[in-house]
Amino acid sequence: MMKRILILCSAAALLAGCHIYKPYSRSDVQTDGLYGQDVPADDTSSIASLPWTELFTDVQLQPLIREGLANNTDLGIARLRVKEAEATLQSSRLAYLPSLSLNPQGQLSSYDGAKTDKTYHIAASAAWEVDLFGKLTNAKRGAKAALEQSEAYRQAVQTQLIATIANSYYNLLTLDRQLDISSRTAESWAEVLRTYEAKLQVGEATEAAVAQARASKLSVEASVLTLQKQIRAQENSLSILLGRVPGSIERTTLDGQRFPDTLAVGVPLQLLGRRPDVRQAEAALAQAFYNTNAARSAFYPSITLSGSAGWTNNNGAAIVNPGNWLLSAIGSLTQSLFNRGQNITNLRIAKARQEEALLSFRQSLLKAGCEVNDALMQWQTANSRLKIIAEQVTSLRTAVDNTQQLMEFSNSASYLEVLTARQALLQAELTETNDRFDQIQGIINLYHSLGGGAE
Structure with a gap:
């Protein structure tokens, strides 16, 4: 991790010499x-x-x-x-600042008269573009x-x-x-x-x-x-x-x-x-x-860090059940080619x-x-x-x-x-x-x- 940070800092210093950060x-x-x-x-x-x-x-x-x-x-x-x-x-x-959003979801499903399944996701997500x-x-x-x-x-x-x-x-x-x-x-x-x-x-x-x-x-x-x-x-x-x-x-x-x-x-x-x-x-x-x-x-490419955290009961537990933790983290680098x-x-x-x-x-x-x-x-x-x-x-x-x-x-x-x-x-x-x-x-x-x- 430290090596990556040093690489990013060096790249930023080089880019500053290319007038991108010049005031x-x-x-x-x-x-x-x-x-x-x-x-x-x-x-x-x-x-x-x-x-x-x-x-x-x-x-x-x-x-x-x-x-x-x-x-x-x-x-x-x-x-x-x-x-x-x-x-x-x-x-x-x-x-x-990172953008924050709350994304609650609930679902009721039943197939061919079977017992109704109840699932939910209560999650918050954040995305931050690295400048x-x-x-x-x-x-x-x-x-x-x-x-x-x-x-x-x-x-x-x-x-x-x-x-x-x-x-x-x-x-x-x-x-x-x-x-x-x-x-x-x-x-x-x-x-x-x-x-x-x-x-x-x-x-x-x-x-x-x-x-x-x-x-x-x-x-x-x-x-x-x-x-x-x-x-x-x-x-x-x-x-x-x-x-x-x-x-x-x-x-x-x-x-x-x-x-x-x-x-x-x-x-x-x-x-x-x-x-x-x-x-x-x-x-x-x-x-x-x-x-x-x-x-x-x-x-130059855009670098975005994003992640989400919350609860879910993917296995069909009752709604009142707090369910299990749902965690995710994503890092993306976007570079247009055309x-x-x-x-x-x-x-x-x-x-x-x-x-x-x-x-x-x-x-x-x-x-x-x-x-x-x-x-x-x-x-x-x-x-x-x-x-x-x-x-x-x-x-x-x-x-x-x-x-x-x-x-x-x-x-x-x-x-x-x-x-x-x-x-x-x-x-x-x-x-x-x-x-x-x-x-x-x-x-x-x-x-x-x-x-x-x-x-």
């Missing part, structure tokens, strides 16, 4: 320069390490995010997938990788949900701001129109000036209606994300938002452990690796899928680096534009005030100058609002692209 290890990946710009190698601080409650401090936004995390259907489905993967992993662990060739081990490791993949997917859905809710909320604030600007502009044009109509009565203005002022007023009023429609549509869209019926959304104002002046991104290598979709792709690669090992295991070609094909498929998973993993890392770079550029560009547009708005407000005064008191400014100044101011204020939203959106995108909000 997954990450292949070399290149992360240098992944962000498209120089990042200090020792600067590991990142805004992704901040809880979302510390980045999104708006008192109306935080309850919305919590509501979305609790009620969003996509996130709920992702959580259920995690539970399914946990059950699958538990099942693969139980496969190491000598890594079949069960690779199945368990693959199930664990699948669980990690499902958990990473849940986190990816969560980070996307937080970013989408925040983005939708700040878009609402932007639309509110644009509606306020347009409404005030419409009121201003109404005042200008009244002034021109009064001047027309005394011969100080022309019909063309009055018509142009009225057209400008109507144009702004039309844009107000468009903005109101966009606000309602955005509220409805956000309500769906929150898992509630469409309705109004309580919110603050765009001017009251505060964010960090500087944003740290850390080093690209951190994306491997922090970004959920990258971890999901690597978990898929690990699962494919173990599937390949399992395909290799199919070339499906080697199929096993070779399955191994080729598994290897191809593993290579595919490796390419997907590398692509997910490149995509992550690209998104970080885009978000950084979006935030930096918006910051620079805001400084320029703020000066432009200040200058245009001065120009509007001056032309308005010249028109009202000295008639030295034409209606065309007033029209041009007001339209330029309206466009500049709307552009400033868009740039402010672009700046906030850059922060949201950067936080999401770095893997923030996963926990």
Whole structure:
């Protein structure tokens, strides 16, 4: 017996060198320069390490995010997938244990009117597959990788949900701001129109000036209606994300938002452990690796130990008689002889899928680096534009005030100058609002692209 055990242990050691028992290890990946710009190698601080409650401090936004995390259907489905993967992993662990069954049998028989014979068997049986060739081990490791993949997917859905809710909320604030600007502009044009109509009565203005002022007023009023429609549509869209019926959304104002002046991104290598979709792709690669090992295991035989024990009265004793012991033990080795070609094909498929998973993993890392770079550029560009547009708005407000005064008191400014100044101011204020939203959106995108909000 000892000799057989030594032989089996030696065989297992040899097979481990044939990759059947080899665990997954990450292949070399290149992360240098992944962000498209120089990042200090020792600067590991990142805004992704901040809880979302510390980045999104708006008192109306935080309850919305919590509501979305609790009620969003996509996130709920992702959580259920995690539970399914946990059950699958538990099942693969139980496969190491022997299967037990109870097989009671009773029989009554009589031939040609003879006395009835009563026999019974009360036996329990067990079967245990010896995992000598890594079949069960690779199945368990693959199930664990699948669980990690499902958990990473849940986190990816969560980070996307937080970013989408925040983005939708700040878009609402932007639309509110644009509606306020347009409404005030419409009121201003109404005042200008009244002034021109009064001047027309005394011969100080022309019909063309009055018509142009009225057209400008109507144009702004039309844009107000468009903005109101966009606000309602955005509220409805956000309500769906929150898992509630469409309705109004309580919110603050765009001017009251505060964010960090500087944003740290850390080093690209951190994306491997922090970004959920990258971890999901690597978990898929690990699962494919173990599937390949399992395909290799199919070339080796299956060893099963089984046995049974119980009582029987084969000689026709009474049912109440405990009968005699019935014991059996069987060891079986099964090796398929005619499906080697199929096993070779399955191994080729598994290897191809593993290579595919490796390419997907590398692509997910490149995509992550690209998104970080885009978000950084979006935030930096918006910051620079805001400084320029703020000066432009200040200058245009001065120009509007001056032309308005010249028109009202000295008639030295034409209606065309007033029209041009007001339209330029309206466009500049709307552009400033868009740039402010672009700046906030850059922060949201950067936080999401770095893997923030996963926990």
